[in-house]
Amino acid sequence: MQLRLAIAGIGNNVSALVQGIHYYRRLLSNGCDPASLPGIRKFRIGEYSVLDIEFVAGFDVDVGKIGLPIEKAILSLPNNYPDLCLDIPPSNCIIREGVWMSNGVIAGRQAVVEELRNARAEVLLYSLPTGLQDMADAYAECALDADTCFVNCTPEVVARNPALLKKFQQRNLCVVGDDLASQMGASVLHRKIIDLLLDRGLRLDSTYQVNLGGNEDFKNLRVRGLTKELSKKNALARVGLDLARVHVIPSGGVVASLADRKVAYLNVAARGWANTPVSIDVKLEVQDSSNAAGVIIDLVRLAAAAKGGGAPGFCSAAADLLKSPPAAVLPTENAGP
Ligand code: NAD
Numbered sequence: 498m499q500l501r502l503a504i505a506g507i508g509n510n511v512s513a514l515v516q517g518i519h520y521y522r523r524l525l526s527n528g529c530d531p532a533s534l535p536g537i538r539k540f541r542i543g544e545y546s547v548l549d550i551e552f553v554a555g556f557d558v559d560v561g562k563i564g565l566p567i568e569k570a571i572l573s574l575p576n577n578y579p580d581l582c583l584d585i586p587p588s589n590c591i592i593r594e595g596v597w598m599s600n601g602v603i604a605g606r607q608a609v610v611e612e613l614r615n616a617r618a619e620v621l622l623y624s625l626p627t628g629l630q631d632m633a634d635a636y637a638e639c640a641l642d643a644d645t646c647f648v649n650c651t652p653e654v655v656a657r658n659p660a661l662l663k664k665f666q667q668r669n670l671c672v673v674g675d676d677l678a679s680q681m682g683a684s685v686l687h688r689k690i691i692d693l694l695l696d697r698g699l700r701l702d703s704t705y706q707v708n709l710g711g712n713e714d715f716k717n718l719r720v721r722g723l724t725k726e727l728s729k730k731n732a733l734a735r736v737g738l739d740l741a742r743v744h745v746i747p748s749g750g751v752v753a754s755l756a757d758r759k760v761a762y763l764n765v766a767a768r769g770w771a772n773t774p775v776s777i778d779v780k781l782e783v784q785d786s787s788n789a790a791g792v793i794i795d796l797v798r799l800a801a802a803a804k805g806g807g808a809p810g811f812c813s814a815a816a817d818l819l820k821s822p823p824a825a826v827l828p829t830e831n832a833g834p
Pocket of ligand 1: 505506507508509510511556557558559576595596597624625626627628632650651652676677678679712713714785786788789
């Protein structure tokens, strides 16, 4: 069964998502066994396989992307996810102008709603730069008006906004958010190391995480990193952990040569038996946007499947794939840069 997906923000995440689906389509048409494909958690979720995503609408504000079909827009600068040279067949999904801010007022909402309705979009994926709460609210309202489920890739508060969540529930729509936890990202790895230490009876002295990259996300996080920092702390928060001892730097700097690759350094300092010290250092290097796409593919299918299954509101099956689901504690202390 096809899932009709609309997307706001045609950046690197979307490039990795679109190209990845075509990459797997090619492998399967060459006779690969779906169970043997690398990088896929579940080939099928509900009625949807990884190949069943149909891109029906796309929105951006970058004039270099507006008017292009999605398979071309994803390759436009400043996107720098690699071109996997897959000869993606031409699509009818033309990128339209999205919602923008004009003199402090949100503009372009009605056109987005109409496009979503005309495209009969089932899910709207919100994948804008971090730190634009007004935009997250505006696109969530567009989804509500167009009868479309909503997936929030970013740390902005949507699923955690009780008023918005109630509106999605009342309209029998699903919302997934907030902030995806990358497939093998710094947050999931950091969480596992802390869990292991606490489980083995050690006491955490301090821990930090520093992330470096060379894509637009890392540039943006240098100036609008606060919600990401809070969300990353949400991903680490657990019983018995003093968040005052946790330091997270979402973008420690932009290293152009890394392009869409990301490097994360983690350090955990703890005390073991008789108060003796233990220190762990880890370096993680990943393709940043593949890491997002490997989770987005599940989030959009979980949203559609939950709606199809008559379970509106927050899709709890997605909670483990998110940094800040509605139950998350949002730390307000020690949130400075
Ligand atoms: P990106 O900067 O490459 O892409 C963002 C896109 O949004 C750009 O094309 C930009 O032109 C567009 N945009 C800006 N304002 C817009 C508007 N008003 N309407 C429509 N489009 C608009 O970002 P990305 O790397 O694709 O990441 C997207 C989001 O996902 C970021 O908030 C990022 O923090 C979050 N995220 C990424 C990862 C990951 O890459 N591993 C993990 C978790 C969360």
